[in-house]
Amino acid sequence: MALPVGMKRYFLNLAVLVCALGAGQARAEDASAIVKAAIEYWRDVSSVAVFDMSIHRPDWQRTMTMKVWTRGNKESLVRVTAPAKDAGNSTLLLDNDMWSYNPKINRVIKIPSSMMNQSWMGSDFSNNDLAKADDLIDQYRHTLLSTERHNGRKLYVIEALPNETAPVVWGREVVKIRDDHILMEHAFYDQSGVLVKRLVTTELKMLGGKMVAARERMQKADKPDEWTEIVTREAQFGIKLPDSTFTLTNLRNPRE
């Protein structure tokens, strides 16, 4: 299992490299390949991570610790582990479907489409931000706008325009991806070109054997003193996870 994926990654890296070298031609494909590689790098074949999510508001701030399991592009499970008040709240994502479990009411709730635009656990992320992160690959047309430098590495600035029928409300999105596949910034613009919100990576760290974005902040442009910050504390990649992890049963009755 590990080898073919490794090979795939190798070829992807190679593709990115080749494209970067031969800049100028077929720019759309390069840009798409860079985005795809970044998302695959971030997702890996599977991952288990622990992170803190801090929700900051002008008059209060709170932090939750969560554990997240992912496998491929379609499966993920998030479980709150601290504080005790929120512990056990979980979210299961299978493709575009989302369920949430609250131990206090002991109920699994399927998140209806009407709630997909709402905030996830009170943060500045919407349910859609989580469920549709992968849409960035196949629902958009990508263009390489420019390249910058970041800590001695190349930083690709890529514009992503949603396809006509894509279920995306944004007018355009601009992502900055380092040549080691780390997403440094993701900005969302409305259809008149006004910035609505921005996800910025402020800290990089070696975790689970590779360099990842360890501190990311999501902020709405019109609310400068409100943000949500995610700090990844530990992460492991490419480990084998059982099928039972990503089930409604496991959402309700954690076996760990």
Added chain:
Amino acid sequence: MPFDAGSPPLVVTLAWRNLWRHARRTLMILFAFALGVWSMVVIAAISRGSMEQQLDKAILTLTGHIQLHAPGYRDDPAIEYRLAPPDALLRAALAGREVSAWASRVRVPAVIASERESAGVTLVGIDPAGERGLSFIPAAVTAGRYLESPDDQGLVLGRKLAERLETGLGRRVVLMSQDVNNQLGDRGFRVVGLFDTQPRQAEEAYVFIGRATAQQMLKLNDAVTEIAVMIRDRDRPEATLDRLRAAAPGLDIEPWTVIEPLLVLTQKITDVILIIWYAIVFAAMSFGLINTLLMAVFERTREFGLFQALGMPPRHILGQVLVESLILLLLALLLGNLAAWATIASLKGGIDLSAVAEGMELVGIAPVIYPAWAPADMLAANALVFVLGIAASLYPAWRAARHVPVEAITRV
């Protein structure tokens, strides 16, 4: 015999002359009655007009005269309760002469989202051409364009909803709903048209896309959720209903009176309010009438005594007072109806209430009311005034006829 007391013309002549003995008093009661009749007919026309408008509006707001659904849809308008497109048999029934328009639709609850807002709406997939004469939407698009075909890729949005979503013509929005597999069906659409309609709630409630596009988005294949039918005579859907039910026995086929019971209630409430209004106006009028007649009768006590002494039977005295009242009533009805007709004719252009329109919209009344001349209401008002007016005059007439001649003559 000096005069023929038995001939009805004499009674009429006496009544007529007596009426004009106190011309001012008679004119006043005449005017009061005419005013009452005028108010009955005009109020009836205005409320009937407003009610009809409300009804027409509601029927055009995607109700139609008859709707065909899969059983269960009316209790839970979800995509599970869908129906196949009409087969040959049903098409033949729908091609009947009394059907003026019909179209199939996909109507499901959905969520529409823009960059900044999202809202719950009813997603309606339509055959743009089929909706002509069936619903308000073809004529309501005031900016951009109406949908062109069932597989039009655009979306038509209410102006108020567009404002709420902070979006507009040419912008993209996302529609989300549940598809037939119970999964999220979502898709981006470009807003190609904005519609304005009354009531304004409908502008926020409905979002229109092509039927085929909706079917594709919700993986419906060629299934729809409803067929709406408009017939020539709104109040007589029974024959069409029977034929449609025979052609499609498995479907839930109901007229607008069943689908929108509130509309029937509105109709009934209008009737009740009119009857109450009639009763109040008539009660006020009848006191005036009884009072006037009683006064006239008391004044003429000696006269009636003399009539009787000369051999006039009491029933003719009774008749005299009744004829007096009859003439008064007929004149008042004539005047009142003429005035009412003139008023309604002059209000043909509608009564513009837009100054208070915002409040009116809340209760579903259009800002411009067009009075509707309803012969039945007018007839009812006239018959009521006439019959009850005569009935009210019975008491003064009976008092007049009941005098003992000697006592009456000798009364000072």
